[in-house]
Amino acid sequence: xxxxxxxxxxxxxxxxxxxxxxxxxxxxxxxxxxxxxxxxxxxxxxxxxxxxxxxxxxxxxxxxxxxxxxxxxxxxxxxxxxxxxxxxxxxxxxxxxxxxxxxxxxxxxxxxxxxxxxxxxxxxxxxxxxxxxxxxxxxxxxxxxxxxxxxxxxxxxxxxxxxxxxxxxxxxxxxxxxxxxxxxxxxxxxxxxxxxxxxxxxxxxxxxxxxxxxxxxxxxxxxxxxxxxxxxxxxxxxxxxxxxxxxxxxxxxxxxxxxxxxxxxxxxxxxxxxxxxxxxxxxxxxxxxxxxxxxxxxxxxxxxxxxxxxxxxxxxxxxxxxxxxxxxxxxxxxxxxxxxxxxxxxxxxxxxxxxxxxxxxxxxxxxxxxxxxxxxxxxxxxxxxxxxxxxxxxxxxxxxxxxxxxxxxxxxxxxxxxxxxxxxxxxxxxxxxxxxxxxxxxx
Numbered sequence: 161x162x163x164x165x166x167x168x169x170x171x172x173x174x175x176x177x178x179x180x181x182x183x184x185x186x187x188x189x190x191x192x193x194x195x196x197x198x199x200x201x202x203x204x205x206x207x208x209x210x211x212x213x214x215x216x217x218x219x220x221x222x223x224x225x226x227x228x229x230x231x232x233x234x235x236x237x238x239x240x241x242x243x244x245x246x247x248x249x250x251x252x253x254x255x256x257x258x259x260x261x262x263x264x265x266x267x268x269x270x271x272x273x274x275x276x277x278x279x280x281x282x283x284x285x286x287x288x289x290x291x292x293x294x295x296x297x298x299x300x301x302x303x304x305x306x307x308x309x310x311x312x313x314x315x316x317x318x319x320x321x322x323x324x325x326x327x328x329x330x331x332x333x334x335x336x337x338x339x340x341x342x343x344x345x346x347x348x349x350x351x352x353x354x355x356x357x358x359x360x361x362x363x364x365x366x367x368x369x370x371x372x373x374x375x376x377x378x379x380x381x382x383x384x385x386x387x388x389x390x391x392x393x394x395x396x397x398x399x400x401x402x403x404x405x406x407x408x409x410x411x412x413x414x415x416x417x418x419x420x421x422x423x424x425x426x427x428x429x430x431x432x433x434x435x436x437x438x439x440x441x442x443x444x445x446x447x448x449x450x451x452x453x454x455x456x457x458x459x460x461x462x463x464x465x466x467x468x469x470x471x472x473x474x475x476x477x478x479x480x481x482x483x484x485x486x487x488x489x490x491x492x493x494x495x496x497x498x499x500x501x502x503x504x505x506x507x508x509x510x511x512x513x514x515x516x517x518x519x520x521x522x523x524x525x526x527x528x529x530x531x532x533x534x535x536x537x538x539x540x541x542x543x544x545x546x547x548x549x550x551x552x553x554x555x556x557x558x559x560x561x562x563x564x565x566x567x568x569x570x571x572x573x574x575x576x577x578x579x580x581x582x583x584x585x586x587x588x589x590x591x592x593x594x595x596x597x598x599x600x601x602x603x
Contacts, residue, residue: 260546261296338496354550
């Protein structure tokens with residue numbers, strides 16, 4: 161009450177000119193101060209990305225607070241580039257019915273939450289399941305944040321194209337058992353379905369992170385020299401330390417070529433396949449589980465049973481992969497691999513330094529393994545003769561936002577924060593001094 165009484169008493173003693181100054185000058189000083197603050201803040205963004213920092217900040221808040229995607233994705237599209245995207249499809253049929261599909265688009269499921277292609281693995285799974293009624297796995301290909309899809313519109317183009325691609329290939333084949341090789345912590349598995357080498361790559365229990373497209377190009381070249389095509393998968397199934405990508409690429413190159421040679425020594429034969437999927441409401445995106453849940457394919461070739469388990473999550477805690485495979489042996493599974501989709505729908509939701517939970521980090525392992533074992537048991541119960549079909553298709557002119565732009569956005573946040581700290585130290589005390597001087601002048 162006293163400050164208010166003080167101000168009223170001053171106003172009551174002012175002349176008309178003094179009153180106008182008392183009202184007009186503070187308003188002008190406030191407006192100029194805010195505009196200068198906004199100018200220096202926006203200058204960081206317009207200088208590096210051509211978009212004001214305050215505009216990006218408001219778009220980010222719209223997503224963070226209200227889950228709105230359009231404000232940020234409109235900027236992603238402006239910043240993005242058009243790229244041709246390859247999609248690899250390994251499908252399994254019983255006569256004319258599609259039983260299961262492994263779908264690997266050469267785009268990265270990011271950048272985070274519900275933006276860009278973060279939800280793409282589960283969107284592909286749902287669309288294909290709805291159309292064909294089959295079990296769908298969307299494991300992580302050899303690609304990083306350089307190929308995040310920029311918007312939901314381009315996401316939908318990718319999904320619709322994949323749905324249309326399915327069923328077009330008619331090159332059915334036999335298969336070989338799964339074989340394994342290892343070189344300096346790099347573990348490769350290979351199973352041939354006709355001329356398609358389905359290869360999984362992991363360094364578990366060491367950390368495995370995004371593997372570059374250059375490795376796929378090398379593997380493709382080596383496979384072609386042996387009369388094969390390759391569908392390589394980054395298992396993305398262990399995190400617990402540093403990851404040396406350069407060393408990993410060199411080691412995987414050695415392990416994979418050896419795996420090709422080993423697989424080619426086996427004769428092909430007809431095989432059976434079982435498939436199952438489970439989505440539970442017990443685990444949420446905050447727990448590290450995406451909407452795609454768990455998908456399982458089990459192959460049986462020459463009495464060898466192999467389980468491929470795909471979890472809609474972003475990497476796994478170290479050691480869980482081996483724990484799951486060990487538990488599956490009790491069901492009669494001889495070998496297999498645990499894969500994650502690398503979905504970024506789980507990212508940006510927790511306050512941890514990483515911003516998300518790995519698979520197995522926030523859930524009870526016994527419960528998770530229980531769901532996986534149930535799905536494997538179901539797949540074993542529906543084993544039946546199938547034929548395999550492999551193809552690669554291209555989706556033209558998909559707008560992507562690359563790793564460079566994502567890095568620029570991250571760096572911009574830090575640069576803007578530092579800038580506004582410096583500006584605020586000068587502007588706001590300066591404005592206070594001007595207003596205080598005015599008050600003293602009027603007194």
